[in-house]
Amino acid sequence: MEIVKNVYWVGVKDWNRRIFDSLIPLPQGTSYNSYLIVNKKTALIDTVNPGFEEKLRENIEKILDVSEIDYLVMNHAEPDHAGAIPYILELSDAVLLTTEKGAEVAKSYYGVPKDRTKVVGDGEVISLGSKTLKFIHAPWLHWPETMFTYLVEDRILFPCDFLGCHTAYGFYDDEVPEIIYYAQRYFGEIMMPFRNMGKKAMKKLKELEIDIIAPSHGPIYRNPERILSAYEKWTVGETRRKVIVVYASMWGATEKMVNLIADILLSEGVEVAVHNLAFADIGEIAKDLVDSRGIVLGTPTVLGGMHPIALFAVSLVKALRPPLRYGVAVSSFGWSGGAMKQISEMLSPMKIEILGAVEVKGYPSEEDLEKLRRIAKELAEKVKG
Numbered sequence: 001m002e003i004v005k006n007v008y009w010v011g012v013k014d015w016n017r018r019i020f021d022s023l024i025p026l027p028q029g030t031s032y033n034s035y036l037i038v039n040k041k042t043a044l045i046d047t048v049n050p051g052f053e054e055k056l057r058e059n060i061e062k063i064l065d066v067s068e069i070d071y072l073v074m075n076h077a078e079p080d081h082a083g084a085i086p087y088i089l090e091l092s093d094a095v096l097l098t099t100e101k102g103a104e105v106a107k108s109y110y111g112v113p114k115d116r117t118k119v120v121g122d123g124e125v126i127s128l129g130s131k132t133l134k135f136i137h138a139p140w141l142h143w144p145e146t147m148f149t150y151l152v153e154d155r156i157l158f159p160c161d162f163l164g165c166h167t168a169y170g171f172y173d174d175e176v177p178e179i180i181y182y183a184q185r186y187f188g189e190i191m192m193p194f195r196n197m198g199k200k201a202m203k204k205l206k207e208l209e210i211d212i213i214a215p216s217h218g219p220i221y222r223n224p225e226r227i228l229s230a231y232e233k234w235t236v237g238e239t240r241r242k243v244i245v246v247y248a249s250m251w252g253a254t255e256k257m258v259n260l261i262a263d264i265l266l267s268e269g270v271e272v273a274v275h276n277l278a279f280a281d282i283g284e285i286a287k288d289l290v291d292s293r294g295i296v297l298g299t300p301t302v303l304g305g306m307h308p309i310a311l312f313a314v315s316l317v318k319a320l321r322p323p324l325r326y327g328v329a330v331s332s333f334g335w336s337g338g339a340m341k342q343i344s345e346m347l348s349p350m351k352i353e354i355l356g357a358v359e360v361k362g363y364p365s366e367e368d369l370e371k372l373r374r375i376a377k378e379l380a381e382k383v384k385g
């Protein structure tokens with residue numbers, strides 16, 4: 001696929017991939033986007049996931065022989081983009097262009113020797129002839145070695161993971177109506193833990209004129225404004241009047257409590273997203289954490305502590321570092337508690353104001369329910385405020 005004259009998409013669509021990082025379901029698969037720039041010198045930007053090397057070669061060889069590649073740009077060393085680097089280097093005399101940290105990872109992961117690597121500095125340019133590559137260091141998006149590449153004359157940004165999404169559908173953003181939904185799922189898992197680095201990168205991008213964003217997963221944005229304005233909000237942690245409810249329940253007591261809170265929040269005009277952890281899609285939770293202002297966590301006590309899937313969920317929430325501001329915890333137990341103590345300990349290092357923690361024995365009494373109603377109203381006021 002030619003994106004603009006002499007700039008080609010030569011990546012692969014992985015329609016069958018159903019999970020990423022052994023964590024996030026991919027309902028529509030994903031793509032590993034690789035780009036070929038043909039000029040006096042030829043550059044390949046990023047490669048593909050291991051197992052797709054032959055398909056990459058086939059795509060490149062519709063345009064030229066792999067041996068004609070002069071530069072192999074490694075924006076990011078993770079195997080879904082760099083896995084085919086040894087294969088391409090074997091078939092060509094290409095020099096690997098990457099950051100200093102990238103060179104270290106290329107050596108340790110892929111055995112790329114120093115004499116096949118050129119380290120590029122932040123803002124450095126390399127001329128391909130009538131086209132120029134500019135490198136923009138963007139650490140921790142998504143690993144410490146990451147950088148973006150900007151094709152100056154065509155005003156195309158190649159940001160690798162940043163601004164991408166997991167869907168194999170469509171080739172351009174306007175062909176995928178739900179693209180921002182997929183981008184938000186992706187941001188929640190991949191980029192949210194590095195929001196500050198994302199904010200810095202967005203500042204750098206403001207200095208560039210960008211006509212096309214060509215990420216390494218998902219469709220190419222020929223309307224970059226939509227994704228850039230979404231990232232403007234997500235990277236600064238802009239939240240909505242929204243509460244995410246995440247819970248586990250075995251015999252319905254915890255569920256009764258979280259449902260009551262959810263109903264009150266809805267009646268107060270607050271957006272609510274409820275996830276029963278027994279069958280929740282972790283990608284949906286990650287997506288809802290991106291813009292929720294409040295969280296309700298619910299778990300019964302099981303074997304003296306939180307239900308194991310609630311324990312997992314709280315660990316996930318902590319790891320993803322969402323911009324949550326207010327929280328409520330509810331718990332139930334049969335003969336001895338323990339879950340609430342554990343949940344409180346886990347949440348205490350987070351900058352979440354806990355508005356209420358309710359632990360009930362058996363099913364909630366009318367008194368418990370009244371207390372929950374008061375807490376839910378307070379949560380609604382805070383979230384709306």
Ligand code: FEO
Binds near residue numbers: 217
């Ligand atoms: Fe798509 Fe961080 O790799």
